[in-house]
Amino acid sequence: MKFSNLILRIFVNTDLQKDILFLKSIDFFGELSISQLKKIRTHIYKKTYIKKEVIYKKGQQARFLCIVKAGKIELDDGKNKTIIGKRDWFGNKYIFIDNEVYTNTATALEDSEILLMYRDEIEDFLEKEKGIGFNMYKEILKTLHAMAQNER
Numbered sequence: 480m481k482f483s484n485l486i487l488r489i490f491v492n493t494d495l496q497k498d499i500l501f502l503k504s505i506d507f508f509g510e511l512s513i514s515q516l517k518k519i520r521t522h523i524y525k526k527t528y529i530k531k532e533v534i535y536k537k538g539q540q541a542r543f544l545c546i547v548k549a550g551k552i553e554l555d556d557g558k559n560k561t562i563i564g565k566r567d568w569f570g571n572k573y574i575f576i577d578n579e580v581y582t583n584t585a586t587a588l589e590d591s592e593i594l595l596m597y598r599d600e601i602e603d604f605l606e607k608e609k610g611i612g613f614n615m616y617k618e619i620l621k622t623l624h625a626m627a628q629n630e631r
Contacts, residue, residue: 495520501548505566506621510614519611522604524595528587535570541579543595545570550591556583 499516502508502523508516525548528534534545537556545552546568554561554569563569569585605611 498523501566505546505568507546507568507571507615510617511611515608515611515614518608519604522596522600524597526593526595528591528593530587530589532587534585534587534593535581537582537584538580541570541576541581541598543570543597544568544601545585546594546596548592548594550593551588552591552593553586553588554583555586562588 495517498520499513502516502520503511503513508519511519528550534552535542547563547565549565551562551564552567552569554563570581605615
């Protein structure tokens with residue numbers, strides 16, 4: 480058992496523990512410490528979407544980044560459809576650009592639990608927590624680079 484997992488089991492309530500372990504399993508947060516993840520968790524909201532419910536529509540103002548905790552989501556840009564699932568994150572390539580809009584529509588293909596991070600809160604938080612912000616931006620850049628390589 481990893482030391483960090485042992486610490487979590489001893490000092491953290493069960494729901495928070497599950498959320499932190501889940502976040503730790505995502506590349507975006509993988510390099511962050513448990514104390515950093517606890518801070519971030521206070522800025523993450525859980526929302527359940529029912530089958531066929533729209534999370535956001537193409538052309539809407541980009542307001543939040545999403546992480547799939549459970550379920551399947553379809554991203555449809557009008558030409559291509561992509562299905563993503565647990566531990567995948569989306570909405571990220573738009574969230575940090577002023578006045579950006581989503582270029583696809585995200586719809587729950589089944590009942591799904593999504594973790595939401597709102598742009599305004601993320602920016603305020605990362606301004607105060609520069610070390611966390613640096614690690615998160617690094618992961619976003621890696622992901623965007625990989626996406627750009629795949630589009631070629």
